Amino acid sequence: TSSGAQSFPTSSGAQSFPTSSGAQSFPINTGTPSFPNNGYKNDRHYATMQSDWPGNAESFQVPVWYGENASDPSELRVCPPAQSVFCYLEDNHTSVVGVREVAARRGAALACVTVEDVLLPGNTVEIAPKPQGETPGCHKAEEVESSRGNSIGPRPLDPRDHAHPSSVYHLFAYPAQSNFSGRKYPLSWVTDLPSGRAHLRGLEGLGGAWLILLDAAAYVPTSPLDLSSSPAHFVCLSFYKVFGYPTGLGALLVRRDVSHLLSKDYYGGGTVLASISRQNFHIAKPLLHERFEDGTSPFLEIAALVHGFNTLHRLAGSMEEVSIHTWSLARYIHHHIRDLKHSNGQPVCIIYCDSDFEDQTIQGGIVSFNFLRPGGGFVGYSEVDKLASVHNIHLRTGCFCNTGACMRSLGLSSKKVMENIKAGHVCGDDVDLVDGVPTGCARVSFGYMSTFSDAQTFVEFVKECFVNKQPQTNGQLANTNTLPSEVLSLNTLPSEVLSLNTLPSEVLSLNTLPSEV
Numbered sequence: 001t002s003s004g005a006q007s008f009p010t011s012s013g014a015q016s017f018p019t020s021s022g023a024q025s026f027p028i029n030t031g032t033p034s035f036p037n038n039g040y041k042n043d044r045h046y047a048t049m050q051s052d053w054p055g056n057a058e059s060f061q062v063p064v065w066y067g068e069n070a071s072d073p074s075e076l077r078v079c080p081p082a083q084s085v086f087c088y089l090e091d092n093h094t095s096v097v098g099v100r101e102v103a104a105r106r107g108a109a110l111a112c113v114t115v116e117d118v119l120l121p122g123n124t125v126e127i128a129p130k131p132q133g134e135t136p137g138c139h140k141a142e143e144v145e146s147s148r149g150n151s152i153g154p155r156p157l158d159p160r161d162h163a164h165p166s167s168v169y170h171l172f173a174y175p176a177q178s179n180f181s182g183r184k185y186p187l188s189w190v191t192d193l194p195s196g197r198a199h200l201r202g203l204e205g206l207g208g209a210w211l212i213l214l215d216a217a218a219y220v221p222t223s224p225l226d227l228s229s230s231p232a233h234f235v236c237l238s239f240y241k242v243f244g245y246p247t248g249l250g251a252l253l254v255r256r257d258v259s260h261l262l263s264k265d266y267y268g269g270g271t272v273l274a275s276i277s278r279q280n281f282h283i284a285k286p287l288l289h290e291r292f293e294d295g296t297s298p299f300l301e302i303a304a305l306v307h308g309f310n311t312l313h314r315l316a317g318s319m320e321e322v323s324i325h326t327w328s329l330a331r332y333i334h335h336h337i338r339d340l341k342h343s344n345g346q347p348v349c350i351i352y353c354d355s356d357f358e359d360q361t362i363q364g365g366i367v368s369f370n371f372l373r374p375g376g377g378f379v380g381y382s383e384v385d386k387l388a389s390v391h392n393i394h395l396r397t398g399c400f401c402n403t404g405a406c407m408r409s410l411g412l413s414s415k416k417v418m419e420n421i422k423a424g425h426v427c428g429d430d431v432d433l434v435d436g437v438p439t440g441c442a443r444v445s446f447g448y449m450s451t452f453s454d455a456q457t458f459v460e461f462v463k464e465c466f467v468n469k470q471p472q473t474n475g476q477l478a479n480t481n482t483l484p485s486e487v488l489s490l491n492t493l494p495s496e497v498l499s500l501n502t503l504p505s506e507v508l509s510l511n512t513l514p515s516e517v
Contacts, residue, residue, distance in 0.1 A: 084208065087111040087200060089118075089174040090404035091183070096173050096215050096236075097404070103171070112404070117201035118189060168208030169261065172200070176219035180405035182330065182366030182445070183354045184223070187230040190214060211258060217241055217250070221447060222326040222365050224319035233258045243308035244447075246301035259288050268294030316448035326365030326446040329455045331357045333444060334367050336459045342374040342468040349466070352409035352441060365446040368400075368409070370438050374468045380432030381442045384466075388442075391461045398427065398440040410438055 086103035088096060090112055100110045172193055177184045192198035193210045214232035216225055221242045227235065235253040240246065254262065267275075267282060271291050275282040284291045316322045334357045340348035352368045371379040381397040388395045399406035407417060416437075425431040425439055432439055444458060 083107050084168050085109045085111055085170040085203065085206060087113060087170065087172045087203065089185070090114050090408060091178050091180065091185075091402065092173060092175055092404060093179055093215060093217065094401040094403070095217075096175070096213070099173065099213075108171075111200070111203060113200055113202075114408075115185070118193075118198060119201055120192070120198050170203075170206065170208055170210050171213055172210055173213040173215065175215040175217075176225065177216075177223065177364045177366075178402070178405055179218040179366070180400050180402040180443075181352050181354060181368050181409065182218075182364035184219070184362050184364055187214075187225075190230045190232045211261075218366075219364070220319075222319075223323045227253070231255065239305055239308065243305075243312070245308070246298070246304050249298060249301045249305070254288060262288065262292070264292060266294070267291075270295060312448060322448045323360060323364075325448065326450065327360040327363065329446045329450055329452065330363075330365040330367050330444070332452070332455045333458055337367075337369065337462050340462065340467055342372075343470050344374050344468070346374055346376060347372060348462070365450075366443060367445075368441050368443045370441045371462075371466045377436060378433060378438050379466065381438065381440055382430040382432040384442045387465050388461065391457075391465075393458060393461055396443045396445070397432075400440075400443060401427075406440060410441070412437075412439075 086100055086108045088100065088111075091114075104110060172189075174185055174189065176187060186192075189198065190212050193200070193212060211233040213234040213236070214230070216235050217238045218241065219225060220237050225235075233255045236250065237253075238250040240249060267284060271285055271294055273283040273285055312322075316325070334351060334353065337349050338351055342348060349369045349371050352370075353363070355363045357363055370381065371384060373379060385395055385397045403417070406412070407414075420431075420434050420439055423431075423434055425434060446454070
């Protein structure tokens with residue numbers, strides 16, 4: 001669809017919607033692989049699976065992952081797979097996490113993993129160790145047991161080979177770059193997981209073939225992506241995030257060799273060769289994009305993409321240059337606000353970053369943070385957002401539709417998030433602190449049109465509004481950060497005071513103030 005494909009396939013053929021921006025002629029195999037109706041039974045730690053592999057029938061056990069309270073059946077996070085598994089990285093946009101609803105409805109099992117669960121040969125962790133203390137998300141599964149004798153990696157099954165009805169597919173979804181922190185995840189996972197060079201902790205004993213869904217929406221606006229070296233089976237992106245216009249237009253790129261796995265139930269205008277109203281009969285169009293694009297395509301918006309690409313190339317040059325430019329701006333801000341101190345020596349902010357911002361191959365042009373008061377308490381992100389607006393600076397605040405990365409960075413457990421929800425906090429509101437603990441943070445991100453002046457302006461804004469300076473001795477007011485937090489918090493003011501609409505228009509108009517002011 002023109003909205004950019006926010007649902008992706010599992011082996012059972014979950015809905016997927018490529019846009020006309022990827023309108024290539026894909027060879028279609030109308031045959032759909034069939035899957036055995038595997039039964040399973042639950043016990044405390046394992047589920048016994050019956051699977052008919054070519055030549056023999058075997059049973060093996062797969063792990064059951066529990067949540068924070070393993071004694072409560074309602075905390076079960078992953079069920080034994082009857083057919084296939086949809087596995088997603090905790091650090092994923094909500095639009096990707098939402099795929100699990102479609103996958104579960106189609107009979108797939110669900111698994112949420114952290115970056116530490118993506119293991120390379122030798123069972124070594126590729127990136128960074130887990131932070132100390134509680135780690136949200138799925139807990140480590142028990143060791144996989146198999147009647148085959150040894151724990152095995154992903155079955156080396158060619159997705160194009162459907163000679164055997166037991167062909168099982170699993171889908172692993174992860175972002176090329178986190179939209180929360182700007183962390184870049186290895187593109188090598190695209191080939192390492194399907195080939196068996198890497199595996200997912202706790203899922204080593206699954207047979208079948210792994211397909212990869214690469215979320216490139218936060219990555220491609222500022223970084224080059226070469227699909228010849230990173231041939232993900234499915235890649236989703238948003239043109240709005242690249243150009244800022246047109247909104248609601250994206251693409252799902254599908255590799256030809258797995259396009260036959262996609263299926264859909266609904267059909268609309270322009271997607272059929274023939275249809276009979278009086279009979280349950282229709283013939284779908286043979287090309288993939290024609291079958292999935294119902295109705296009139298947004299051709300005016302699609303035509304605008306040409307101008308967007310031309311403008312980007314004319315103003316910014318290559319994507320390699322854009323990547324260096326945006327990363328350098330974010331690095332400037334990171335290094336400057338990282339070292340800021342209040343007059344009492346306490347840090348001004350906490351930055352949520354998994355690197356030291358010295359390598360652009362693992363870090364993009366995003367800085368996420370929370371400001372601290374001299375006493376160590378947090379400044380709510382709603383207050384930061386309002387002050388930034390006064391200074392003509394646009395920030396993103398909250399969890400940025402990435403609750404997994406947000407919970408991990410802020411140290412929030414699922415129980416704490418549920419308590420916040422019960423207290424009335426929901427996505428998009430101004431409840432930035434609950435019992436003094438932040439529910440989100442603020443984020444600065446850069447695009448190809450951003451300038452060094454933008455970065456400098458933000459740093460000066462931070463120094464002016466959030467760094468506590470020594471109190472003045474000449475009778476002047478001290479820095480506003482010396483005021484009690486309840487005075488600074490806009491949420492404590494009556495709504496009629498907060499509403500600018502209650503003020504006379506001449507007061508609101510900055511043009512009526514003297515130039516000196």
